[in-house]
Amino acid sequence: MSAALDAAVLAPAVVMSLTESGRTTTGEAVLFWVIAPITVVAAFGLLFARKAVHAALSVVLVMISLAFLYVAQDAVFLGVVQVVVYTGAVMMLFLFVLMLVGVDASDSLVETIRGQRWIGWLAGIGLGVVLVSVVGRATWATPVGLAEANADSNPVGVARLVFGQHVFAFEVVGALLVTAALGALVLTHAERLTPRRGQRERAVARVRAGGPLTPLPAxxxxxxxxxxxxxxxxxxxxxxxxxxxxxxxxxxxxxxxxxxxxxxxxxxxxxxxxxxxxxxxxxxxxxxxxxPDPTVGRDAAEAGSDAASDAASDAAAEGVRP
Amino acid sequence: MSALLGAVDAGLGTAANVPVTADFSQDNGWIWLLKAVALVAFLLTSVLIAIWFERRVVARMQVRPGPNVHGPLGLLQSLADAMKLLVKEDVTVRAADRLVYVLAPLIAVFCSLLTLAVIPFGPEVSIFGVLTPLQLTDFPVAVLYVLACASVGVYGLVLGGWASNSTYPLLGGVRSTAQVISYELAMGLSLVSVFLMSGSMSTSQIVDSQRPLWWALPLLPAFVLYVISMVGETNRLPFDLPEAEGELVGGYTTEYSSMKFAWFFLAEYINMLNVSAVATTLFLGGWRAPWPLSAIGDGVLNTGWWPVLWFLAKVWGFMFLFVWIRGSVLRFRYDQFMKLGWKVLIPAALAWVVCVAVVQGVRQFADVDLRTLLLAIAALFAVVFVVALALPEGRRPEPPRRRRDEPFDPFAGGFPVPPLPGQTLPPSPRKDRALAQTARPADGPETETPEVTR
Incomplete structure (x- = not known):
């Protein structure tokens, strides 16, 4: 919440200051004043949308609008990569989870982590401080100029920064993400207790059970x-x-x-x-x-349980309420 | 071999530190407009032809005529179908999320129209006296822009599936998300080796860097990976799981009708053209003429408007590949599809990128000739191979040998199997019974022993 408000309040101020110092062209300013309201409305849409998918769509809109602004400011690589990585992959994962799990407005909002609010406030304030410092550095530092920054083409310039000046932060973030992924794997991992039943095993069991092998007649x-x-x-x-x-x-x-x-x-x-x-x-x-039932024999018990489970799954598929 | 290496060296030599090769300095607004309109017109007519082409080729593969009534060779069939779709009743599901439901086909089509803007159709030509490259625009990260358009375009499918508020479309949408996440990774990684070799992500520069040799040859694994993942990316058979009609009715398109459905249809075919154009540009030399033709007249066929012909020929070659695959491969099961993506394509792409990066890094920093380097790698592989041969093999568990004297039980595995060589079937109990019956017909079925199944 605070982050979105910060962004909404701070961004126009930054651009105003840049325009006054004569570093923004008219075309860029027009683009900004077209895109900025869309971005802000979309950011509020994230906060106030009732359906989770609408909130996710708002984030997508914010990301694409920001990408337009990046490209307008000659940060082509950043703009395009933002769409590829965040819109194309990360938000797509969000949507995948939303659609798979079916998060709804009716879900319970009970806070399960103790001190969640305080942690949230602290993180929000921290983000605010970072944003203010970034804006300050952009506003009061002496600019190098885009021509010099993009001297060896934009991607090369970004690569120099990422793998030179900020390589440690980059590696730390990478380690953090790998840790998070491993943690998720460990938390959701379950040992397999029974042998896996693939297509082949099912076919063998079906033949053993002695029931009809072909689809049942209509x-x-x-x-x-x-x-x-x-x-x-x-x-x-x-x-x-x-x-x-x-x-x-x-x-x-x-x-x-x-x-x-x-x-x-x-x-x-x-x-x-x-x-x-x-x-x-x-x-x-x-x-x-x-x-006499042909299934009676050595595998009768297994076949019986198999048939029962099949029948249960059939019933579930047909929507039977017991 | 040495010619090939020299070609690769020369290709690398051209990759200077210029971000974009194409020169757009003479372009004005009219030229831009002309190119943009021409691109859209090209895409729409190509889709009409592609649908006809697909139906005719698939029909040929299935030994039937295909559409052959409307127009010469049935060419106007797609036009008639498009008209029919236009005048169909436009149904909007009552439970649908209206805004997203209408937005989804729009997203799919608009994003698919964007890609061709950065694809070079040819070198510089003169349009009404203005020297301009046959390409709408180009910038240092043009190929990434293509990926971005593709990834946003998939939102159309996903949102269409969600907004229909219906089970099968939702399943189709979920499948589509999983598919795009898994196959875009492999696709992006397969493109990275092209970036590394040509030293640029701008399309015109990549075409320029393939002057002696197309990247499909030295980067064959990446090319194969790209071709597989481009089929997955466009939801074509055998990877058309989001709209698998055998399982999900029509997947994300189930609740769409009339023009909204037509837009999804249009987007799918435009996307096929897009990925074919990208594959041509990145791996098959773009608009450059194939080898025997490029040697004619000191490369005269690589100038002027000729290259458009080579480019279109290559693109339609890929379109034929799409149809060919559709005509001959069955749809994957969903888990097989995911396994292929995550356990085969992505690791293979990662390994290949690391190999290319190591070779490039060694060449750049150690000042080693490419031939020496490749020989060293080949020697390394040979050593590993020899060592693997020399190592004592782990004792394999011996297969259980069936003894001759053991009677063969055809029902040992639970269901009847024929005897293997060296085994003989036990005498059939039914034969005895039949003999007994013919001998004593008067006894009839009362004395018949119950049928033995085992």
């Missing part, structure tokens, strides 16, 4: 109606219960398929088409269910 295929709750008919004309969504079956909402015609063997041996659910068919179904 409901209604070859049946009289292609509604969701009507079982498909197999090549032998019998309804395939598996083709109806498990949710419908559990809820008892699958069509009893009375209208489905299935081949039925009459007592006299002839085969005719009769509505499903008639006596012969029911008997046949019972017979089907009574057939």
């Amino acid at each position: 409901p209604g295929v070859y049946a009289r109606s292609n509604a969701m709750d009507v079982p498909a008919l197999g090549p032998d004309g019998r309804p395939l219960e598996q083709s109806v969504s498990r949710v419908l079956r559990v809820r008892g909402q699958a069509a009893d398929s009375p209208g489905t015609l299935v081949p039925t063997t009459r007592p006299d041996g002839t085969v005719t088409l009769a509505p499903a659910g008639s006596a012969g068919d029911a008997g046949r179904r019972r017979e089907v269910e009574a057939r």
